[in-house]
Amino acid sequence: MTIIWKTIAAFICVCGYGFVTETPKKLVAYAGVSGAICWFVYLVAEANGGTVGFSCFLAALFVALYSHIMARAKKTPVTMFFLGGILPLVPGSQIYQSVRYFIRGEELLFQENLTLTLLISGAIALAIFIMDTVFQVLKKLTIPKSEKNL
Amino acid sequence: MENRRRVPAMEWTQKNYNRLAEIATNVGCIMLESGAETYRVEDTIDHILRISGVERNSSLVITTAIVLTISIPEMDIITIVRRVRDRGTNLNRIYQMNQLSRELCSGVVGLEEAEKRIEEVRSTRQYSQKLHYIGVCGIVIGFTAMLGGGLRETGWSAVTALWLILSMFLCTSLSMNAFFSNIAGALIVALAAECGNLIWPGNFHSSVVIIGAIMPLVPGMAFTNGIRDLMYGDYTAAIARVLEAIVTALAIALGVGLGLSLFGMGVRV
Numbered sequence: 001m002t003i004i005w006k007t008i009a010a011f012i013c014v015c016g017y018g019f020v021t022e023t024p025k026k027l028v029a030y031a032g033v034s035g036a037i038c039w040f041v042y043l044v045a046e047a048n049g050g051t052v053g054f055s056c057f058l059a060a061l062f063v064a065l066y067s068h069i070m071a072r073a074k075k076t077p078v079t080m081f082f083l084g085g086i087l088p089l090v091p092g093s094q095i096y097q098s099v100r101y102f103i104r105g106e107e108l109l110f111q112e113n114l115t116l117t118l119l120i121s122g123a124i125a126l127a128i129f130i131m132d133t134v135f136q137v138l139k140k141l142t143i144p145k146s147e148k149n150l
Numbered sequence: 151m152e153n154r155r156r157v158p159a160m161e162w163t164q165k166n167y168n169r170l171a172e173i174a175t176n177v178g179c180i181m182l183e184s185g186a187e188t189y190r191v192e193d194t195i196d197h198i199l200r201i202s203g204v205e206r207n208s209s210l211v212i213t214t215a216i217v218l219t220i221s222i223p224e225m226d227i228i229t230i231v232r233r234v235r236d237r238g239t240n241l242n243r244i245y246q247m248n249q250l251s252r253e254l255c256s257g258v259v260g261l262e263e264a265e266k267r268i269e270e271v272r273s274t275r276q277y278s279q280k281l282h283y284i285g286v287c288g289i290v291i292g293f294t295a296m297l298g299g300g301l302r303e304t305g306w307s308a309v310t311a312l313w314l315i316l317s318m319f320l321c322t323s324l325s326m327n328a329f330f331s332n333i334a335g336a337l338i339v340a341l342a343a344e345c346g347n348l349i350w351p352g353n354f355h356s357s358v359v360i361i362g363a364i365m366p367l368v369p370g371m372a373f374t375n376g377i378r379d380l381m382y383g384d385y386t387a388a389i390a391r392v393l394e395a396i397v398t399a400l401a402i403a404l405g406v407g408l409g410l411s412l413f414g415m416g417v418r419v
Contacts, residue, residue: 002298009295013365016288019281020366022240039296075252076245077190083241083370087289088296092368092402093361099403100357103410125377133382 003043010039014084027080030070034085038063042089052116056089058121064131084126091120160260163203164225164339171220171252172229174198176268177247178209178216179232182239184247185369187211187375188387194251201254213237213390242276286318286366294362303358306346310363313342317320318366332367332401333408339363340409360406369398 014035018028041062045055049084071078098113160166179197182188189210195209195218202220209218219229250267253259259267278287287308294307317338321331343359376391 006296006298009292013289013292013296016285016292017366019277019285020239020289021371022242022276024242024245025276027245075249077186077248077375079186080241080245083239083374086374087365087368087370088293090365090368090370090373092365093297093357095399095403096357096361096364096406099407100410109271121373124374128374128377129381132378134386 003040003047006043007036007040010088011036014087017084017087021083023080023084024076024120027074027076030074031081031084034063034066034070035088037066038085039088044126053119053123056120057127060086060124060127061131064127068131068135077104083125089120095122119132164377166261166368167202167204167222167225169222169265170199170202171218171230173261173264173268174209174218175216175230175232177251178211178218179234180243180268180271181247182211182213182216182234183236183238184243185238185371185375186244187378187382188384189379189382191216194247197255198251211387213387240311246271248397283315283318286315289366290314290363292362293365294358297358297361299355299358299362302350302353303346303355306310306343306349306354307359307362310339310342310359313338314363329397329401332398333405335367336364336405337409337412340406341413344410344413364402364406367398367402369395 002089011032015028015032017035018031023031038059042055042059045058046052050058065077067081067085070076070081074080094113094117098117100112101110101113152293176194177198178191181191181194191211192209195211195216196207196352199207199209199218199220202222204220207215207218208221211217213235216232217229217232219227221227246267250259250264254264290306290311291309295304299307314335318331321334326334340360343356343363346359347356348352372391372395376388376395379385379391380388
């Protein structure tokens with residue numbers, strides 16, 4: 001139940017982000033869905049024993065998949081859906097925690113959180129890399145050369 | 151629908167080449183200012199320039215400038231250099247320009263209408279400033295709830311969001327640089343969120359509120375664009391973007407750190 005409640009919160013949050021980044025009006029809700037997918041996958045993965053890094057990777061992978069599909073369906077740049085989608089994953093909380101522990105002088109916890117920040121960033125990056133490559137390969141396979149002008 | 155040609159074929163005079171180059175520069179400029187990836191900007195400019203049928207054209211886009219050139223046989227070579235200073239996030243403008251370039255290429259839109267639409271996009275904003283701030287509120291409240299904040303934390307996050315908006319408003323109206331306004335925003339957020347501890351002592355998780363409230367400042371766009379530029383082999387642009395993300399994150403960390411220390415001192419005094 002909490003998972004559903006948190007997913008709805010993610011939807012609201014990403015729609016708000018849509019206003020801030022001036023997402024086109026008719027795409028705001030789709031971007032919100034992207035955020036909801038992201039957080040749902042993350043929570044499910046974490047509840048089933050995934051580590052933070054792996055759960056982030058999985059969630060980012062699903063967001064990237066959704067964004068690429070939607071971008072092709074709506075004929076827009078991928079960024080429209082992607083940017084809001086990964087917002088829930090952005091390691092804001094880890095940055096905060098590391099600063100807090102740094103101020104308190106707890107070296108070990110500071111280092112742990114800093115590593116986690118880098119790990120999550122890397123996981124998101126890897127997911128983007130993989131999905132972009134997959135879709136590039138697909139494009140090459142499915143579109144004949146004569147139609148490739150756009 | 152998109153393939154239907156409405157615009158009659160025009161004669162390619164020097165003047166029309168100039169206009170096309172100018173359009174391509176303006177489109178690229180708007181996209182870059184709105185935070186598009188550099189490879190996408192280069193791609194769009196190349197597509198637009200190719201309408202003229204001239205094969206020998208090229209463009210170079212880095213995070214802060216656009217250079218493009220068309221060399222037409224038996225005519226003057228056109229080169230335009232444009233310095234791009236503003237940088238923000240405006241997905242609608244990227245979307246509009248993307249649409250325009252598609253329509254230009256498929257011949258639905260002519261040069262005149264393209265010029266008109268560029269002017270239009272430059273002068274309009276899709277959402278009012280008020281809606282923008284409501285969006286910020288939505289992010290903060292949504293995030294606090296998402297990270298497991300209870301009713302108390304979520305309620306207090308709304309108050310914190312108001313302080314953040316006040317800080318954002320002051321910083322934009324005084325046109326402060328991004329680094330300082332991030333520090334100021336994070337500082338105010340940390341102070342406001344910690345004040346919840348005074349109202350409900352020992353029964354309030356201020357961390358959740360702070361994390362939620364710094365989210366509108368977090369450099370998501372710079373980060374993802376940096377990665378995608380990196381992937382397309384555009385290392386100069388990628389380094390600039392990733393560095394931007396790191397500097398912003400540092401500014402936020404600095405602000406939160408200052409806020410927490412100040413609050414700790416204030417409580418002790």
